[in-house]
Amino acid sequence: MALLKEHDAVAPVVSAHTASRPAPHQREVIDIFVRLSRLLGQPRSLGEIYGLLFISPQPLAMDDLTERLELSKGSASQGLKFLRNLGAVRAIEVPGDRRVHYEAVAELRSLAGRFLREKIEPHLGQGEERLDRVEQLLDGLPAEQREHAGRRITMLRSWSRNSRRVLPLVVKVLGE
Amino acid sequence: MALLKEHDAVAPVVSAHTASRPAPHQREVIDIFVRLSRLLGQPRSLGEIYGLLFISPQPLAMDDLTERLELSKGSASQGLKFLRNLGAVRAIEVPGDRRVHYEAVAELRSLAGRFLREKIEPHLGQGEERLDRVEQLLDGLPAEQREHAGRRITMLRSWSRNSRRVLPLVVKVLGE
DNA sequence: GGCTTTGTTCATTTTGTATTGAACAAACAC
DNA sequence: GTGTTTGTTCAATACAAAATGAACAAAGCC
Numbered sequence: 032m033a034l035l036k037e038h039d040a041v042a043p044v045v046s047a048h049t050a051s052r053p054a055p056h057q058r059e060v061i062d063i064f065v066r067l068s069r070l071l072g073q074p075r076s077l078g079e080i081y082g083l084l085f086i087s088p089q090p091l092a093m094d095d096l097t098e099r100l101e102l103s104k105g106s107a108s109q110g111l112k113f114l115r116n117l118g119a120v121r122a123i124e125v126p127g128d129r130r131v132h133y134e135a136v137a138e139l140r141s142l143a144g145r146f147l148r149e150k151i152e153p154h155l156g157q158g159e160e161r162l163d164r165v166e167q168l169l170d171g172l173p174a175e176q177r178e179h180a181g182r183r184i185t186m187l188r189s190w191s192r193n194s195r196r197v198l199p200l201v202v203k204v205l206g207e
Numbered sequence: 208m209a210l211l212k213e214h215d216a217v218a219p220v221v222s223a224h225t226a227s228r229p230a231p232h233q234r235e236v237i238d239i240f241v242r243l244s245r246l247l248g249q250p251r252s253l254g255e256i257y258g259l260l261f262i263s264p265q266p267l268a269m270d271d272l273t274e275r276l277e278l279s280k281g282s283a284s285q286g287l288k289f290l291r292n293l294g295a296v297r298a299i300e301v302p303g304d305r306r307v308h309y310e311a312v313a314e315l316r317s318l319a320g321r322f323l324r325e326k327i328e329p330h331l332g333q334g335e336e337r338l339d340r341v342e343q344l345l346d347g348l349p350a351e352q353r354e355h356a357g358r359r360i361t362m363l364r365s366w367s368r369n370s371r372r373v374l375p376l377v378v379k380v381l382g383e
Numbered sequence: 384g385g386c387t388t389t390g391t392t393c394a395t396t397t398t399g400t401a402t403t404g405a406a407c408a409a410a411c412a413c
Numbered sequence: 414g415t416g417t418t419t420g421t422t423c424a425a426t427a428c429a430a431a432a433t434g435a436a437c438a439a440a441g442c443c
Binding site (some may be wrong): 249251252278279280281282285305 | 430431432433434435440441
Protein backbone atom coordinates (compact mmCIF):
# COMPACT_ATOMS: atom_id res chain seq x y z
CA MET A 32 0.00 0.00 0.00
CA ALA A 33 2.59 2.45 1.10
CA LEU A 34 4.62 1.47 -1.89
CA LEU A 35 1.81 2.03 -4.29
CA LYS A 36 1.04 5.36 -2.81
CA GLU A 37 4.62 6.44 -3.00
CA HIS A 38 4.79 5.34 -6.59
CA ASP A 39 1.72 7.41 -7.42
CA ALA A 40 3.15 10.45 -5.79
CA VAL A 41 6.53 10.14 -7.39
CA ALA A 42 5.35 9.30 -10.87
CA PRO A 43 5.35 12.45 -12.98
CA VAL A 44 1.85 11.60 -14.14
CA VAL A 45 0.82 15.19 -14.41
CA SER A 46 -2.01 14.26 -16.69
CA ALA A 47 -3.60 11.61 -14.45
CA HIS A 48 -7.10 12.56 -13.35
CA THR A 49 -5.93 14.55 -10.40
CA ALA A 50 -9.44 15.36 -9.21
CA SER A 51 -8.04 18.46 -7.58
CA ARG A 52 -10.63 20.66 -5.95
CA PRO A 53 -10.57 24.22 -7.20
CA ALA A 54 -7.97 26.37 -5.45
CA PRO A 55 -9.26 29.05 -3.06
CA HIS A 56 -8.97 31.86 -5.58
CA GLN A 57 -10.74 29.70 -8.14
CA ARG A 58 -13.51 28.91 -5.68
CA GLU A 59 -13.99 32.66 -5.18
CA VAL A 60 -14.22 33.43 -8.87
CA ILE A 61 -16.59 30.52 -9.37
CA ASP A 62 -18.74 31.94 -6.62
CA ILE A 63 -18.90 35.29 -8.39
CA PHE A 64 -20.29 33.60 -11.45
CA VAL A 65 -22.69 31.53 -9.41
CA ARG A 66 -24.19 34.72 -8.00
CA LEU A 67 -24.38 36.26 -11.41
CA SER A 68 -26.04 33.13 -12.70
CA ARG A 69 -28.70 33.21 -10.00
CA LEU A 70 -29.21 36.91 -10.60
CA LEU A 71 -30.01 36.15 -14.22
CA GLY A 72 -32.35 33.36 -13.23
CA GLN A 73 -30.08 30.57 -14.36
CA PRO A 74 -29.15 27.41 -12.42
CA ARG A 75 -26.12 27.61 -10.16
CA SER A 76 -24.40 24.76 -12.01
CA LEU A 77 -24.17 27.04 -15.03
CA GLY A 78 -22.26 29.60 -13.05
CA GLU A 79 -19.98 26.96 -11.63
CA ILE A 80 -19.12 25.55 -15.02
CA TYR A 81 -18.50 28.88 -16.68
CA GLY A 82 -16.65 30.16 -13.65
CA LEU A 83 -14.25 27.24 -13.51
CA LEU A 84 -13.57 27.43 -17.24
CA PHE A 85 -13.05 31.17 -16.93
CA ILE A 86 -10.42 30.89 -14.23
CA SER A 87 -8.69 27.73 -15.47
CA PRO A 88 -5.40 28.31 -17.29
CA GLN A 89 -6.09 25.42 -19.69
CA PRO A 90 -9.21 24.03 -21.38
CA LEU A 91 -11.10 21.34 -19.48
CA ALA A 92 -12.99 18.23 -20.52
CA MET A 93 -16.41 17.34 -19.21
CA ASP A 94 -15.15 14.94 -16.58
CA ASP A 95 -12.76 17.53 -15.26
CA LEU A 96 -15.86 19.55 -14.56
CA THR A 97 -17.81 16.73 -12.93
CA GLU A 98 -14.83 15.84 -10.75
CA ARG A 99 -13.71 19.26 -9.64
CA LEU A 100 -17.18 20.69 -9.18
CA GLU A 101 -18.69 17.43 -7.95
CA LEU A 102 -21.67 17.56 -10.21
CA SER A 103 -23.35 14.87 -12.26
CA LYS A 104 -22.66 14.08 -15.89
CA GLY A 105 -26.18 15.21 -16.64
CA SER A 106 -25.70 18.67 -15.20
CA ALA A 107 -22.34 19.10 -16.89
CA SER A 108 -23.67 18.01 -20.25
CA GLN A 109 -26.75 20.23 -20.07
CA GLY A 110 -24.79 23.16 -18.78
CA LEU A 111 -22.18 22.90 -21.52
CA LYS A 112 -24.92 22.61 -24.12
CA PHE A 113 -26.48 25.83 -22.90
CA LEU A 114 -23.16 27.64 -22.78
CA ARG A 115 -22.26 26.39 -26.24
CA ASN A 116 -25.52 27.68 -27.68
CA LEU A 117 -24.94 30.98 -26.01
CA GLY A 118 -21.43 31.16 -27.43
CA ALA A 119 -20.05 31.50 -23.91
CA VAL A 120 -17.77 28.54 -24.34
CA ARG A 121 -15.78 27.15 -27.23
CA ALA A 122 -14.61 23.62 -27.98
CA ILE A 123 -10.88 23.06 -28.21
CA GLU A 124 -8.97 20.16 -29.70
CA VAL A 125 -6.37 18.76 -27.31
CA PRO A 126 -3.78 16.59 -29.09
CA GLY A 127 -3.66 13.00 -27.85
CA ASP A 128 -7.01 13.25 -26.06
CA ARG A 129 -10.21 12.15 -27.67
CA ARG A 130 -12.40 14.14 -25.28
CA VAL A 131 -13.68 17.55 -26.24
CA HIS A 132 -12.18 20.30 -24.13
CA TYR A 133 -13.78 23.65 -23.47
CA GLU A 134 -12.53 27.10 -22.72
CA ALA A 135 -14.50 30.16 -21.66
CA VAL A 136 -15.19 32.83 -24.25
CA ALA A 137 -14.24 35.88 -22.24
CA GLU A 138 -15.72 38.73 -24.21
CA LEU A 139 -18.38 40.54 -22.28
CA ARG A 140 -19.76 42.20 -25.35
CA SER A 141 -20.61 39.04 -27.24
CA LEU A 142 -21.74 37.25 -24.11
CA ALA A 143 -24.14 39.90 -22.98
CA GLY A 144 -25.27 40.53 -26.52
CA ARG A 145 -26.17 36.94 -27.14
CA PHE A 146 -27.88 36.60 -23.80
CA LEU A 147 -29.95 39.73 -24.19
CA ARG A 148 -30.90 38.87 -27.73
CA GLU A 149 -31.88 35.29 -27.02
CA LYS A 150 -33.39 35.52 -23.56
CA ILE A 151 -34.76 39.04 -23.25
CA GLU A 152 -35.60 40.39 -26.68
CA PRO A 153 -38.10 37.60 -27.50
CA HIS A 154 -40.23 38.61 -24.53
CA LEU A 155 -40.34 42.20 -25.65
CA GLY A 156 -41.12 41.32 -29.24
CA GLN A 157 -43.89 38.98 -28.24
CA GLY A 158 -45.24 41.78 -26.08
CA GLU A 159 -45.87 44.17 -28.96
CA GLU A 160 -48.09 41.73 -30.86
CA ARG A 161 -49.92 40.92 -27.67
CA LEU A 162 -50.78 44.54 -27.10
CA ASP A 163 -52.51 44.72 -30.46
CA ARG A 164 -54.64 41.74 -29.55
CA VAL A 165 -55.42 43.11 -26.11
CA GLU A 166 -56.56 46.36 -27.61
CA GLN A 167 -59.22 44.46 -29.56
CA LEU A 168 -60.67 43.21 -26.31
CA LEU A 169 -61.45 46.78 -25.29
CA ASP A 170 -64.25 47.19 -27.80
CA GLY A 171 -67.14 45.84 -25.76
CA LEU A 172 -66.29 47.98 -22.76
CA PRO A 173 -68.15 50.87 -21.09
CA ALA A 174 -66.66 54.17 -22.23
CA GLU A 175 -65.01 55.13 -18.98
CA GLN A 176 -63.21 51.84 -18.51
CA ARG A 177 -62.23 51.72 -22.17
CA GLU A 178 -60.60 55.09 -21.96
CA HIS A 179 -58.50 54.23 -18.97
CA ALA A 180 -57.47 50.84 -20.31
CA GLY A 181 -56.63 52.42 -23.65
CA ARG A 182 -54.28 54.89 -22.01
CA ARG A 183 -52.57 52.10 -20.11
CA ILE A 184 -52.01 50.04 -23.22
CA THR A 185 -50.56 53.02 -25.03
CA MET A 186 -48.25 53.38 -22.08
CA LEU A 187 -47.17 49.76 -22.30
CA ARG A 188 -46.39 50.22 -26.00
CA SER A 189 -44.12 53.08 -25.17
CA TRP A 190 -42.41 51.11 -22.41
CA SER A 191 -41.84 48.28 -24.80
CA ARG A 192 -40.37 50.55 -27.45
CA ASN A 193 -38.03 52.19 -24.97
CA SER A 194 -36.87 48.86 -23.60
CA ARG A 195 -36.03 47.70 -27.10
CA ARG A 196 -34.02 50.83 -27.69
CA VAL A 197 -31.99 50.15 -24.59
CA LEU A 198 -30.70 46.72 -25.50
CA PRO A 199 -28.26 47.67 -28.28
CA LEU A 200 -27.08 50.52 -26.15
CA VAL A 201 -26.27 48.21 -23.29
CA VAL A 202 -24.33 45.90 -25.56
CA LYS A 203 -22.40 48.81 -26.95
CA VAL A 204 -21.34 50.23 -23.60
CA LEU A 205 -20.46 46.82 -22.17
CA GLY A 206 -18.15 46.23 -25.10
CA GLU A 207 -16.09 49.38 -24.76
CA MET B 208 -72.75 14.84 1.69
CA ALA B 209 -74.45 14.57 -1.65
CA LEU B 210 -77.00 17.11 -0.46
CA LEU B 211 -74.40 19.59 0.57
CA LYS B 212 -72.64 19.24 -2.73
CA GLU B 213 -75.85 19.74 -4.69
CA HIS B 214 -76.74 22.76 -2.66
CA ASP B 215 -73.35 24.26 -3.33
CA ALA B 216 -73.72 23.74 -7.03
CA VAL B 217 -77.30 24.98 -7.37
CA ALA B 218 -77.15 28.01 -5.14
CA PRO B 219 -77.01 31.15 -7.31
CA VAL B 220 -74.34 32.62 -5.13
CA VAL B 221 -73.61 35.52 -7.42
CA SER B 222 -73.36 38.17 -4.79
CA ALA B 223 -72.07 36.08 -1.93
CA HIS B 224 -68.75 37.80 -2.32
CA THR B 225 -68.94 39.27 -5.74
CA ALA B 226 -65.37 38.39 -6.31
CA SER B 227 -65.58 39.68 -9.84
CA ARG B 228 -62.85 38.03 -11.80
CA PRO B 229 -60.69 40.35 -13.84
CA ALA B 230 -62.13 41.05 -17.30
CA PRO B 231 -60.40 39.39 -20.26
CA HIS B 232 -58.38 42.45 -21.18
CA GLN B 233 -57.35 42.81 -17.57
CA ARG B 234 -56.33 39.17 -17.39
CA GLU B 235 -54.12 39.75 -20.44
CA VAL B 236 -52.39 42.77 -18.99
CA ILE B 237 -51.90 40.98 -15.70
CA ASP B 238 -50.31 38.13 -17.59
CA ILE B 239 -47.86 40.51 -19.23
CA PHE B 240 -46.71 41.65 -15.82
CA VAL B 241 -46.54 38.11 -14.52
CA ARG B 242 -44.11 37.21 -17.30
CA LEU B 243 -42.07 40.29 -16.63
CA SER B 244 -42.04 39.43 -12.96
CA ARG B 245 -40.74 35.92 -13.61
CA LEU B 246 -38.17 37.31 -16.05
CA LEU B 247 -36.83 39.49 -13.27
CA GLY B 248 -36.79 36.60 -10.86
CA GLN B 249 -39.72 37.79 -8.78
CA PRO B 250 -42.73 35.71 -7.66
CA ARG B 251 -45.71 35.61 -9.98
CA SER B 252 -48.00 37.06 -7.31
CA LEU B 253 -46.02 40.30 -7.53
CA GLY B 254 -46.77 40.57 -11.21
CA GLU B 255 -50.44 39.81 -10.62
CA ILE B 256 -50.80 42.46 -7.99
CA TYR B 257 -49.00 45.18 -9.89
CA GLY B 258 -50.73 44.18 -13.11
CA LEU B 259 -54.21 44.40 -11.66
CA LEU B 260 -53.50 47.74 -10.02
CA PHE B 261 -52.01 48.99 -13.27
CA ILE B 262 -55.06 48.16 -15.34
CA SER B 263 -57.72 49.04 -12.74
CA PRO B 264 -59.47 52.39 -13.23
CA GLN B 265 -59.70 52.95 -9.48
CA PRO B 266 -57.46 52.18 -6.51
CA LEU B 267 -57.98 48.82 -4.82
CA ALA B 268 -57.84 47.62 -1.24
CA MET B 269 -56.04 44.50 -0.16
CA ASP B 270 -59.12 42.32 -0.09
CA ASP B 271 -60.02 43.39 -3.59
CA LEU B 272 -56.73 41.86 -4.56
CA THR B 273 -57.18 38.64 -2.62
CA GLU B 274 -60.67 38.17 -4.05
CA ARG B 275 -60.08 39.04 -7.67
CA LEU B 276 -56.73 37.31 -7.94
CA GLU B 277 -57.65 34.48 -5.58
CA LEU B 278 -54.54 34.74 -3.52
CA SER B 279 -54.03 34.58 0.21
CA LYS B 280 -53.87 37.55 2.55
CA GLY B 281 -50.27 36.62 3.21
CA SER B 282 -49.23 36.89 -0.40
CA ALA B 283 -51.12 40.10 -0.91
CA SER B 284 -49.62 41.70 2.17
CA GLN B 285 -46.08 40.67 1.32
CA GLY B 286 -46.46 41.63 -2.29
CA LEU B 287 -47.78 45.08 -1.43
CA LYS B 288 -44.99 45.55 1.06
CA PHE B 289 -42.42 44.83 -1.62
CA LEU B 290 -44.11 47.08 -4.15
CA ARG B 291 -44.41 49.87 -1.59
CA ASN B 292 -40.70 49.68 -0.81
CA LEU B 293 -39.92 49.75 -4.48
CA GLY B 294 -42.15 52.78 -4.96
CA ALA B 295 -44.14 50.87 -7.56
CA VAL B 296 -47.38 51.44 -5.73
CA ARG B 297 -48.78 54.30 -3.71
CA ALA B 298 -51.35 54.36 -0.93
CA ILE B 299 -54.53 56.34 -1.56
CA GLU B 300 -57.12 57.60 0.91
CA VAL B 301 -60.64 56.62 -0.08
CA PRO B 302 -63.31 58.67 1.74
CA GLY B 303 -65.69 56.58 3.79
CA ASP B 304 -63.48 53.52 3.71
CA ARG B 305 -61.06 52.72 6.45
CA ARG B 306 -59.01 50.34 4.32
CA VAL B 307 -55.86 51.50 2.58
CA HIS B 308 -56.24 51.54 -1.18
CA TYR B 309 -53.40 51.29 -3.64
CA GLU B 310 -52.78 52.49 -7.15
CA ALA B 311 -49.93 51.61 -9.49
CA VAL B 312 -47.17 54.13 -9.97
CA ALA B 313 -46.91 54.04 -13.72
CA GLU B 314 -43.60 55.71 -14.45
CA LEU B 315 -41.17 53.37 -16.05
CA ARG B 316 -38.23 55.56 -15.28
CA SER B 317 -38.62 55.60 -11.53
CA LEU B 318 -39.70 51.97 -11.43
CA ALA B 319 -36.76 50.65 -13.37
CA GLY B 320 -34.40 53.03 -11.64
CA ARG B 321 -35.41 51.87 -8.19
CA PHE B 322 -35.31 48.24 -9.18
CA LEU B 323 -31.89 48.44 -10.77
CA ARG B 324 -30.47 50.41 -7.91
CA GLU B 325 -31.82 48.19 -5.17
CA LYS B 326 -31.60 44.75 -6.72
CA ILE B 327 -28.75 44.90 -9.23
CA GLU B 328 -26.30 47.58 -8.17
CA PRO B 329 -25.54 46.00 -4.76
CA HIS B 330 -24.27 42.86 -6.47
CA LEU B 331 -21.92 44.86 -8.66
CA GLY B 332 -20.65 46.97 -5.81
CA GLN B 333 -20.02 44.00 -3.62
CA GLY B 334 -18.14 42.46 -6.54
CA GLU B 335 -15.47 45.15 -6.65
CA GLU B 336 -14.43 44.68 -3.04
CA ARG B 337 -14.42 40.95 -3.54
CA LEU B 338 -12.01 41.22 -6.42
CA ASP B 339 -9.48 42.98 -4.24
CA ARG B 340 -9.66 40.18 -1.72
CA VAL B 341 -9.40 37.51 -4.38
CA GLU B 342 -6.30 39.12 -5.80
CA GLN B 343 -4.61 38.65 -2.42
CA LEU B 344 -5.16 34.91 -2.74
CA LEU B 345 -2.97 34.85 -5.84
CA ASP B 346 0.25 35.48 -3.96
CA GLY B 347 1.20 31.94 -3.08
CA LEU B 348 0.68 30.71 -6.65
CA PRO B 349 3.18 29.37 -9.23
CA ALA B 350 4.10 32.11 -11.66
CA GLU B 351 2.27 30.75 -14.67
CA GLN B 352 -1.05 30.29 -12.89
CA ARG B 353 -0.72 33.61 -11.14
CA GLU B 354 -0.29 35.41 -14.41
CA HIS B 355 -3.37 33.90 -15.98
CA ALA B 356 -5.54 34.39 -12.92
CA GLY B 357 -4.32 37.97 -12.64
CA ARG B 358 -5.39 38.71 -16.18
CA ARG B 359 -8.80 37.23 -15.53
CA ILE B 360 -9.35 39.30 -12.44
CA THR B 361 -8.33 42.43 -14.26
CA MET B 362 -10.90 41.48 -16.84
CA LEU B 363 -13.60 41.06 -14.21
CA ARG B 364 -12.78 44.51 -12.85
CA SER B 365 -13.32 45.99 -16.25
CA TRP B 366 -16.60 44.11 -16.69
CA SER B 367 -17.79 45.36 -13.37
CA ARG B 368 -16.91 48.95 -14.21
CA ASN B 369 -18.67 48.78 -17.56
CA SER B 370 -21.76 47.26 -16.04
CA ARG B 371 -21.94 50.06 -13.53
CA ARG B 372 -21.68 52.61 -16.29
CA VAL B 373 -24.61 51.03 -18.06
CA LEU B 374 -27.15 51.33 -15.29
CA PRO B 375 -27.70 55.10 -15.31
CA LEU B 376 -27.79 55.00 -19.07
CA VAL B 377 -30.55 52.43 -19.04
CA VAL B 378 -32.59 54.48 -16.63
CA LYS B 379 -32.13 57.53 -18.79
CA VAL B 380 -33.28 55.94 -22.02
CA LEU B 381 -36.22 54.19 -20.38
CA GLY B 382 -37.44 57.52 -19.07
CA GLU B 383 -37.49 59.32 -22.40
C1' DG C 384 -64.52 47.91 28.46
C1' DG C 385 -65.51 44.25 24.48
C1' DC C 386 -66.34 43.25 19.50
C1' DT C 387 -65.10 43.88 14.62
C1' DT C 388 -62.25 45.16 10.83
C1' DT C 389 -57.77 45.57 8.75
C1' DG C 390 -53.31 44.17 8.19
C1' DT C 391 -48.71 41.63 9.33
C1' DT C 392 -45.77 37.71 10.46
C1' DC C 393 -44.24 33.32 10.26
C1' DA C 394 -44.42 28.05 10.47
C1' DT C 395 -46.23 24.73 7.32
C1' DT C 396 -47.55 23.07 2.80
C1' DT C 397 -47.40 23.34 -2.00
C1' DT C 398 -45.37 24.17 -6.28
C1' DG C 399 -41.85 24.61 -9.46
C1' DT C 400 -37.10 23.96 -10.86
C1' DA C 401 -32.47 21.92 -10.77
C1' DT C 402 -29.97 17.91 -10.18
C1' DT C 403 -29.21 13.27 -10.42
C1' DG C 404 -28.36 8.76 -12.30
C1' DA C 405 -29.51 5.15 -15.29
C1' DA C 406 -30.46 3.91 -20.01
C1' DC C 407 -29.06 4.79 -24.37
C1' DA C 408 -26.27 6.12 -28.57
C1' DA C 409 -22.03 7.08 -31.10
C1' DA C 410 -17.30 6.81 -31.90
C1' DC C 411 -13.28 4.55 -31.33
C1' DA C 412 -9.84 0.58 -30.11
C1' DC C 413 -8.67 -3.93 -30.46
C1' DG D 414 -17.13 -8.51 -34.39
C1' DT D 415 -16.63 -7.22 -28.60
C1' DG D 416 -15.40 -4.04 -25.10
C1' DT D 417 -14.36 0.75 -23.74
C1' DT D 418 -14.67 5.61 -23.65
C1' DT D 419 -17.31 9.79 -24.30
C1' DG D 420 -21.36 12.17 -24.29
C1' DT D 421 -26.74 12.94 -24.39
C1' DT D 422 -31.52 12.39 -22.88
C1' DC D 423 -35.04 12.00 -19.77
C1' DA D 424 -37.82 10.14 -15.84
C1' DA D 425 -37.32 10.17 -10.87
C1' DT D 426 -35.81 12.72 -6.91
C1' DA D 427 -34.20 16.37 -4.06
C1' DC D 428 -34.22 21.03 -3.14
C1' DA D 429 -35.43 25.87 -2.97
C1' DA D 430 -38.84 29.35 -3.36
C1' DA D 431 -43.55 30.90 -3.08
C1' DA D 432 -48.20 30.54 -1.34
C1' DT D 433 -51.10 29.51 2.31
C1' DG D 434 -53.61 30.12 6.54
C1' DA D 435 -53.69 30.57 11.35
C1' DA D 436 -52.08 33.28 15.13
C1' DC D 437 -51.28 37.67 16.40
C1' DA D 438 -51.26 42.90 16.75
C1' DA D 439 -53.26 47.46 16.02
C1' DA D 440 -56.92 50.54 15.29
C1' DG D 441 -61.53 51.72 14.98
C1' DC D 442 -66.38 51.40 16.64
C1' DC D 443 -70.27 50.89 19.95
